[in-house]
Amino acid sequence: MGLDFVGQGAGETDGNIITTTIDKVVNWGRKNSLWPMPFGTACCAIEMMATLASKFDLSRFGSEAIRFSPRQSDLLIVSGRISIKMMPVLKRIYDQMPDPKWVISMGACASCGGVFDTYTLIQGVDQFIPVDVYIPGCPPRPEDLIDAVLQVQQKITSGASPKGVEVVYE
Amino acid sequence: MNEENQVEEQPKPLILEKLEANHADALLAQDASRGTVVVVIHKDQVSAVLEYLKTDPELAYTFLVDVTAVDNSQMESELMQFDYARFMVVYQLYSFQGQCRLRVKVPVHENDLNIPSATGLWKSANWLERETYDMFGINFEGHPDLRRILMPDDFEGHPLRKDYPLRGRGERESFNFEKQNV
Incomplete structure (x- = not known):
């Protein structure tokens, strides 16, 4: 501190x-009080639920207060594949979150399209929204998500600004 | 010694007997092997046959399970079978009364993609036909609201056709946020 x-x-x-x-x-x-906004569209969301539930218990790290309103949250967890029809929704949710905000791209699909190299799927959400932490895996284990949250915490502690914020030094 | 002779002759399903008696001219092909009854119906009489299947008191196929299509353009043998019809619209029916299923196939030529809508008979045909239109470009005449249901409204092409490239035509990289209603 x-x-x-x-x-x-x-x-x-x-x-x-x-x-x-x-x-x-x-x-x-x-x-110590990250409020995640879950954007779960596929099996990664199941792992995210497990992370939040009692067995893995993300509240040990201060981020158990899941908000389903983007206006009350500061950590966007994109867990699952994002289609071209869904991407505008995700972009709008990201835009509605108040600064400062961080983004975790959870799993292979959100990070690079995964095995779904098809006409309808975004090949990585980082083409459209800034991503702070990527998690590999298909789906990643809850420990991986906890690790990603800890990495976001490290980033906050170090004073580094979120990827999506342009810092103007005066 | 000859195994084929030892197989007992299955009784012909009632549905095939009744279709042969009432709609013989519409029946292009039939198959009841392996426990699945499949009939191929001529496109001009698809409305009449479907209505007959639903309303006949002995058959009563009241439940439309699925409407979809098949693109046979890369299967030469399937294409030749029904006068080079590229698409095959498939209706899956179920009869609660007889507790049996029926698959109705309708060959549709590429140069005439119109087929009568089944929404007048089954309400459930509405979204199923929209999906078939979205994915294959089959035009269901008389459908109350034939729009895309899965792909975005400004999408071009019909992605489940065999000639549509798997990775798309660049739409996933170049789609427009602002044009789509969120």
Whole structure:
């Protein structure tokens, strides 16, 4: 969290003052309360449900509050194949999520089309929305999704901006 | 010694007997082997035959299970069989009364893709015929709302035809977000 104790050995303020930066405190909060927006269209969504349920229990990592409204969520989990008819819906949901927002592309289909190299399927959602973390697998195990969430948390902690945000340095 | 002679003759299904008696001129082919009754019907009489199958009190095929089509363009033997008809529209029927199934096939030529709609007989034909239109381009005459049902509205072509490329014609890379209603 970037906490520093000040006033070491200076009498009554000894160890009672801590300093940090606003960014680090805010990111600490964001990291531990990711609210996922599930976009489950195929078997990956079944694994996602298992991840959220008691056996794997994603709430251990602070992101059990699944929101089915994009306006209340900050982590989009694309789990499943996306057809050309579905892609505008996904794009609109991504656009409706408030910044900052992160995207996990779960499984082979969402990441590259998987085995469905056909006329109707998007060959990777990253052609249309920015993706922060890709998960390989068909479908990935719940541990893989947990790992991806932890990687998103790492990314937040490190202060790196989400892939979809253009940072303007002043 | 001869195994064929030892097989007992199965009794002819009632449906085939009744069709031979009432619609013999529409019946192009029939098959009842392996427990599946299949009849091939001439396109001009498909409405009359389907209505007969549904309304006849002894047959009562009241349940339309599926409507689909087959593209035979890469199967020379199938094409030759019915005067080079490229498509075969397939109706799957079920009779709750007789607890038996029936497959009705209708050859459709590529240069005349019109076929009468079955929506007047079975309401369930509505979406099934829309799917067949979407995937094969069969035009069901008299259908109340013949639009695409699976592919986007601005999609061009009929993807389940054998001459449609598997990876498409570039539509998956170049489709337009804004044009589609979300």
